Amino acid sequence: MSDCQDPCHQHPESSLRRLLDNNREWAERLAAEQPGFFPRLAAQHNPEYLWIGCSDSRVPANEICGLLPGEIFVHRNIANIVLQSDLNCVSVIQFAVEVLKIKHIIVTGHYGCLGVHAALEEKRVGLADHWIAHVRAVFSRHEDLLMAEPVRAERERLLCELNVIEQVVNVCRLPVMQDAWNRGQELTVHGWVYGLQDGKLRDLGLCVGERRRTDALRREAVTAWMAQRAQETGAPS
Numbered sequence: 567m568s569d570c571q572d573p574c575h576q577h578p579e580s581s582l583r584r585l586l587d588n589n590r591e592w593a594e595r596l597a598a599e600q601p602g603f604f605p606r607l608a609a610q611h612n613p614e615y616l617w618i619g620c621s622d623s624r625v626p627a628n629e630i631c632g633l634l635p636g637e638i639f640v641h642r643n644i645a646n647i648v649l650q651s652d653l654n655c656v657s658v659i660q661f662a663v664e665v666l667k668i669k670h671i672i673v674t675g676h677y678g679c680l681g682v683h684a685a686l687e688e689k690r691v692g693l694a695d696h697w698i699a700h701v702r703a704v705f706s707r708h709e710d711l712l713m714a715e716p717v718r719a720e721r722e723r724l725l726c727e728l729n730v731i732e733q734v735v736n737v738c739r740l741p742v743m744q745d746a747w748n749r750g751q752e753l754t755v756h757g758w759v760y761g762l763q764d765g766k767l768r769d770l771g772l773c774v775g776e777r778r779r780t781d782a783l784r785r786e787a788v789t790a791w792m793a794q795r796a797q798e799t800g801a802p803s
């Protein structure tokens with residue numbers, strides 16, 4: 567190591583050293599608690615869930631759901647967007663559905679999402695504006711519902727929720743999903759929102775397990791969610 571010119575290796579007390587130390591302790595502890603855990607995991611990959619979430623460091627899939635390595639397949643990007651034209655995301659879904667044969671896809675947004683906030687406030691953040699434009703499109707689609715919410719913070723929470731519903735719809739319309747349902751594969755899509763303030767997941771009540779018409783699916787999901795919201799807040803739906 568003494569000859570190494572890599573600046574990361576020249577400061578063993580740097581914050582990166584902490585990560586490597588943590589890793590060694592974690593691996594040793596898990597191996598002690600569950601003998602054979604890592605060799606078993608290395609020999610097979612059989613997760614039941616695909617998590618599509620935000621890249622936000624405060625929303626880690628495994629920890630939130632109390633799952634060990636090997637239990638959940640994960641794709642994350644800013645504001646948990648699913649696009650037909652995103653080869654990365656669509657490849658993850660195709661691999662999860664056709665190769666891993668996962669049973670549940672969970673799109674998970676979160677309150678306090680900076681991508682959603684930027685879209686709502688029309689804030690410029692740089693290159694990522696192009697990506698966040700997809701959340702802005704969700705805003706435009708549901709502008710009447712959103713602008714009917716007078717409290718700004720509550721409007722932002724609603725946009726987080728509607729964004730999840732729209733991304734669930736986007737998952738369901740993918741050809742790979744339609745093909746899976748056509749051949750009778752057991753596969754359901756869900757929409758959740760995570761609360762940074764309390765660490766709790768909220769189920770938006772979506773559970774799509776068959777081929778659906780996109781417009782009808784969106785309409786029913788949004789109507790049901792708005793009714794539930796109204797019930798919770800006591801406001802007319």
Ligand SMILES: [Zn+2]
Nearest residue numbers: 620622679680
């Ligand atoms: Zn986020």
